Amino acid sequence: MALRHAVLAALLDGEYSGYQLAKIFDVSLSNFWYAVPQQLYAELAKLEREGLISGRQVIQRDRPNKRLFTVTDAGLAELATFAATPSKPSSIREDLLVMVQAVDRLDPAPVIAQLEERAVTAAAKVEIFDRMLQRLRGDLDEETFLREGDRIGPYLTCLRGRRFEQENRDWCDQAAALLRARAPLSG
Amino acid sequence: MALRHAVLAALLDGEYSGYQLAKIFDVSLSNFWYAVPQQLYAELAKLEREGLISGRQVIQRDRPNKRLFTVTDAGLAELATFAATPSKPSSIREDLLVMVQAVDRLDPAPVIAQLEERAVTAAAKVEIFDRMLQRLRGDLDEETFLREGDRIGPYLTCLRGRRFEQENRDWCDQAAALLRARAPLSG
DNA sequence: CAGACCATGTAAAACGTTACATGATTCG
DNA sequence: CGAATCATGTAACGTTTTACATGGTCTG
Incomplete structure (x- = not known):
């Protein structure tokens, strides 16, 4: 529910x-x-x-x-x-992570490809979130808006989404680069 | 599946x-x-x-x-x-975010309480992940392990988990502090 | 001796995904 | 004139969650 x-x-x-x-x-x-x-x-x-x-x-x-x-x-x-009802954290369920978990025992090439693709889409999402944030805060700077603006709820969730995608991008980039370096013949 | x-x-x-x-x-x-x-x-x-x-x-x-x-x-x-099958990103579904999205129109006190609680549990998870990472890489430092270790898959997914919880903690702290500052009488 | 941990399941209910179905308007 | 966008649903299927069920050992 x-x-x-x-x-x-x-x-x-x-x-x-x-x-x-x-x-x-x-x-x-x-x-x-x-x-x-x-x-x-x-x-x-x-x-x-x-x-x-x-x-x-x-x-x-x-x-x-x-x-x-x-x-x-x-x-x-x-x-x-x-x-007012205590909520449980939602947990990780991500196909790409399952693939990475298993990557040592599989051909890494398709996993690397998916990591690189995901890094690109995550980066695109970061930009969309940035535009959303700008629109939400209008002409105020972030600090002022968060202190004085009305409806900061949507802004805060948007910030969380932005950071998540940023981390996603960074991690995908790092993982792809590493796997590529370790298996120079594939991909 | x-x-x-x-x-x-x-x-x-x-x-x-x-x-x-x-x-x-x-x-x-x-x-x-x-x-x-x-x-x-x-x-x-x-x-x-x-x-x-x-x-x-x-x-x-x-x-x-x-x-x-x-x-x-x-x-x-x-x-x-x-x-080798293209995967879709799994999307956000988190009760606490729903609460924050709505917080401007509700009593913020219980939401703040949950954010503070969540920050604590997220911090605890970060530490557990750190110990897991240490255990996985043995006596190698991270860079060496990622270059030369076998089975880096689990290490990489663990790194992702760690970063996610770190971001979670930071965001919860920030959101709680902000909401507290804006509603000094509640909580 | 109560509570935690080991160990494995069944059954029903709730929830989420995919496929199907329809039909008008606007844009290139 | 094909594709995208607006607009709303039904039906079948698959997955997840919650509740129930059992029973032994180990720790404080």
Whole structure:
């Protein structure tokens, strides 16, 4: 029961449709939770049935109509309960790490290739996060924004995402370089 | 179908029982994958049925008997296929981040408390990882080990785990301090 | 003698992923 | 005119989590 809280948290930013939420929760760049569109449509329906969010139809001329959702008082209360419940750390589950764990007993070439690829995509994500951070803090510098800005929640999660991808990039680079140096004939 | 590969990768280190694997895959400190014991027993049975691992009974006097498993040639081939298959990055799904995302609209006190707690457990994990790294590299220094040691796979994944927890700690500390400074009456 | 550790499982429920399904509009 | 974007779902399948179940030894 965690997606529900992630959806509620996302809707604190303002009204969103399922489709818009799907972009926020996209694999490629979710700074606090990840989910595919199908999950979101299902969860939104459920949350509305339970009265934690309420939707309103928006008729559009040029595009298909959509439904925008906002958090109700009951939804906010649900979030408060969630925030007061002790949470367990989510643990590592990453295919690429499994491959690296086994790399000594396998042909390292495909693993090296994937590490190098991942380093590039991680670097790209770092840049996207940087732009997101800039947009969030407006014309304030980071220190000032964090001290005085409103809504620092999204900024903080974005910072975490940025650092994670930076570490990811550095580690992938290091691992790829090392494996390459040790197996100069492959790759 | 990824747990199977994680189990195979873990068994490259040597023979293990389900119980021993459970400790390697434990929530509190898995450097490349996480799984609960029940998953492991089920997966081991499946892998054995498919001939990717083979188990042998070990009779013990003082303790319950156990079964130790090793990877077969077919298992190694399966791992090789896996390593050559492009992998998708695993994305963020962390309750604590959801709470921080929403913190501006909630009572920050319980969130701050959780951040501070998490910082402590993350710091503890960093130390455990440091000891694991020391053990893995023996009396070599890191640079030498990474250049010349055998089985650097586990070392690299451990390094990744360490850095992740370090970042986690730093971020939790920063976020907690900031939220505390902004809401001096709570917590 | 209580609690932790060793050791292995079954079963049900919850959750997440993948495939399928539809249809309009805008951009190159 | 094909691809991308907007917009919303259903159904089947696979994976993970949680609860239940058992029983011996070792440590304080």
